[in-house]
Amino acid sequence: MKIGLRGGHSPNCKGAIGYLDEQAEVRKIYYELAPMLQAQGHTVINCNSDEYNQNADLNKGTNTANANGCDIFISIHMNASGGAGNGTECWLYDASNGTMNTIADRICQNFAAKGFKNRGRKYNTGFHDLNATRMPAMIVETLFCDNSHDAGLYNTLGAKGIAELIAAAIVGQTVSGGAVTPVQPSAPVALGSGGGPTINFKYRVRTKEDGWLPEVVNLADYAGIPGHAITDIAIGVDRGSLWYQVHVKGGGWLPAVTGYNINDYNNGYAGNGQVVDAVRVYYNTPADYAAQYGYQKAQYRVAPLGGNYYPWQYDNETGGGQDGYAGVIGQAMDRFQLF
Numbered sequence: 289m290k291i292g293l294r295g296g297h298s299p300n301c302k303g304a305i306g307y308l309d310e311q312a313e314v315r316k317i318y319y320e321l322a323p324m325l326q327a328q329g330h331t332v333i334n335c336n337s338d339e340y341n342q343n344a345d346l347n348k349g350t351n352t353a354n355a356n357g358c359d360i361f362i363s364i365h366m367n368a369s370g371g372a373g374n375g376t377e378c379w380l381y382d383a384s385n386g387t388m389n390t391i392a393d394r395i396c397q398n399f400a401a402k403g404f405k406n407r408g409r410k411y412n413t414g415f416h417d418l419n420a421t422r423m424p425a426m427i428v429e430t431l432f433c434d435n436s437h438d439a440g441l442y443n444t445l446g447a448k449g450i451a452e453l454i455a456a457a458i459v460g461q462t463v464s465g466g467a468v469t470p471v472q473p474s475a476p477v478a479l480g481s482g483g484g485p486t487i488n489f490k491y492r493v494r495t496k497e498d499g500w501l502p503e504v505v506n507l508a509d510y511a512g513i514p515g516h517a518i519t520d521i522a523i524g525v526d527r528g529s530l531w532y533q534v535h536v537k538g539g540g541w542l543p544a545v546t547g548y549n550i551n552d553y554n555n556g557y558a559g560n561g562q563v564v565d566a567v568r569v570y571y572n573t574p575a576d577y578a579a580q581y582g583y584q585k586a587q588y589r590v591a592p593l594g595g596n597y598y599p600w601q602y603d604n605e606t607g608g609g610q611d612g613y614a615g616v617i618g619q620a621m622d623r624f625q626l627f
């Protein structure tokens with residue numbers, strides 16, 4: 289077969305960002321998968337793009353496949369849902385092509401054999417890759433890049449291991465061997481990895497025992513001292529703006545503040561000297577930055593006194609298992625991280 293193959297998105301027009309950078313990783317999968325298919329006797333047409341906007345990027349892929357008269361088109365992606373969703377799904381235009389149905393099912397089965405959830409074969413006539421191609425086409429959503437389990441499995445398998453699962457499915461094989469052990473990611477991909485300049489969040493916390501602790505920038509450290517309950521938080525950012533607020537243990541949410549100045553108790557930090565149990569941060573992406581690199585979010589987490597970190601919170605989101613804030617009401621916290 290002549291296979292139009294594409295690692296989704298462009299280095300200049302990124303896809304989803306989570307524990308993994310979708311675009312960077314699916315491009316690695318492409319470069320592993322292409323030679324595997326060639327070794328099976330297939331011709332591979334490179335349908336990748338380095339375009340700067342989404343329409344041009346999508347058109348580049350499907351135009352290349354059409355111009356080369358490919359027999360099938362396969363576009364490799366990673367999903368995202370705010371952290372809760374996981375697993376593998378394959379999208380087709382409709383159910384009319386038996387070969388594509390079979391490949392889609394085998395891909396999902398092969399991923400499931402390694403520990404991914406099988407979300408199955410799905411249809412959508414609205415996706416560009418599926419409706420702008422003149423040949424049977426498939427979008428492979430390999431995994432959820434913002435889900436720690438899926439990212440962990442990816443860390444173990446690598447781009448090569450993932451490519452092997454897809455290659456086997458295309459040549460009509462199912463894989464053997466059981467599920468692999470995920471290597472859990474420690475932190476999401478940093479802001480600014482969408483290709484834009486790094487956004488530096490600086491922050492510090494106060495405890496009753498220590499007063500104000502030193503400033504931390506992004507994930508260089510955490511703010512706090514294990515065992516010492518945080519009472520106040522101050523946050524600044526070197527690009528764009530933010531607002532943040534804390535919830536007092538046994539009390540309520542204090543008013544949101546926007547400044548970063550421990551000597552300004554009105555707007556320079558969040559807190560009133562009492563132990564806090566939750567914090568909420570929202571990042572406003574500058575319009576020019578958002579237009580070029582996409583909207584960015586405050587990504588932050590806290591740890592309860594002497595315990596392990598709770599999951600990462602993005603802005604004030606409530607989807608995908610998030611509460612809209614970091615922390616557990618009623619539980620004092622002793623460490624805070626933000627980037």
Ligand SMILES: [Zn+2]
Nearest residue numbers: 296303365366
């Ligand atoms: Zn994608």
